[in-house]
Amino acid sequence: MHIDAIDWTLAKALLEWQVEMGVDEAILDTPLSRYELPETSPAKAAAAVAVPGKKAASEPPPPPVEANPVADAQVAASRAASLDALRAAIDAFEHCDLKRGARNLVFADGNPAARVLVLGEAPGREEDIEGRPFVGRAGQLLDRMLAAIGLDRSSESAESAVYITNVLPWRPPQNRDPSPEEIAMMRPFVERHIGLVNPDVIVLMGNISCDAALGRRGILRMRGQWAEAFGHPALPMVHPAYLLRNPAAKREAWADLLSLKARLTGL
Ligand code: URA
DSSP: OOGGGOOHHHHHHHHHHHHHTTOOSOOOSSOOOGGGSOOOOHHHHHHHSOOTTSOOTTSOOOOOOOOOHHHHHHHHHHHOOSHHHHHHHHHTOOSOTHHHHOSSOOOOEEOTTOSEEEEEOOOOHHHHHHTSSSOSHHHHHHHHHHHHTTOBTTOSSTTTBEEEEESOSSOOGGGOOOOHHHHHHHHHHHHHHHHHHOOSEEEEESHHHHHHHHSOOOHHHHTTOOEEETTEEEEEEOOHHHHHHOGGGHHHHHHHHHHHHHHHHHO
C-alpha cells in the first residue's frame, strides 16, 4: 500500500492492530547501523529534547557579545565617587592584559589636595614591586627636580604638595610602550582620576602622557608649551628617564620647572 493511500483513520487502525498483536517497537524497512550514528550521551539527548519556550540544545549558540573595553571603562570610571572607589574600579577592570602580568596595581602617591598633579607613563620594575609610582631611578630624579622648585610629594600642605599618578596602572612587560588600545581603555580612568583630584595644573611627563592627555606625541617639540588637558592647564615635560640618558636636556627641563613655578605663583 502506498503511503499516500493511508489516511488518519486507517493509520490509527493499523497502529492499534499492531499494538494488539504485541508490537512494542518500530522497525524500519531498511537496517540502521548504530555504529555510524553520531555519539550522543543520554544527558545530551535529553537536553536536545525541545522544551516549549526554550531553544533546543542543538541550535548554534548565539554569537558572543563584542567586548567594548573603552565603554566599560567609561561606565566604571564615571561611577567612582572617590579615589578609593576609583582604585577599586581599576582593580576590578579585567580588559587590560597588563593586569595579569603585573605584581601590583600602581594607583598614585602624594597628597590628593596638591595643586600639582604629575601624570607619568607607566610603572617600571621598582614601581611594580612597591605598588607606588616613580620610586626607581627616574622617580628619584623627579623628586629632586620637584624639590628644586619647593615641591614635595610627602608634603601635607597643598601649596608645596604633589600628587603623582600614571596613564597605565600596571607595568607593561619589559617596560615596552603601552599600545594605543591600552592607552585608550585606561584613559577614562585617568580622566576621572584628574577630575577627582582637581589640581590647578598638570605636568605631562613624557610622550605617553601627552598622547593620553592631548592626543599627540613629539615631546621634544611640545615640552615647555602650556596646553590644556582634561580642562586644566598642562605642561608637557621630558620624562626624567630621558634626562638620565640625556643629561644635556636637563637645562631645558630646568626652564620648564621655572615655568611651572611661575604659573603656580601667578594663579
Ligand atoms: N616612569 C613613569 O612614567 N612612571 C613611573 O611610575 C615610573 C617610571
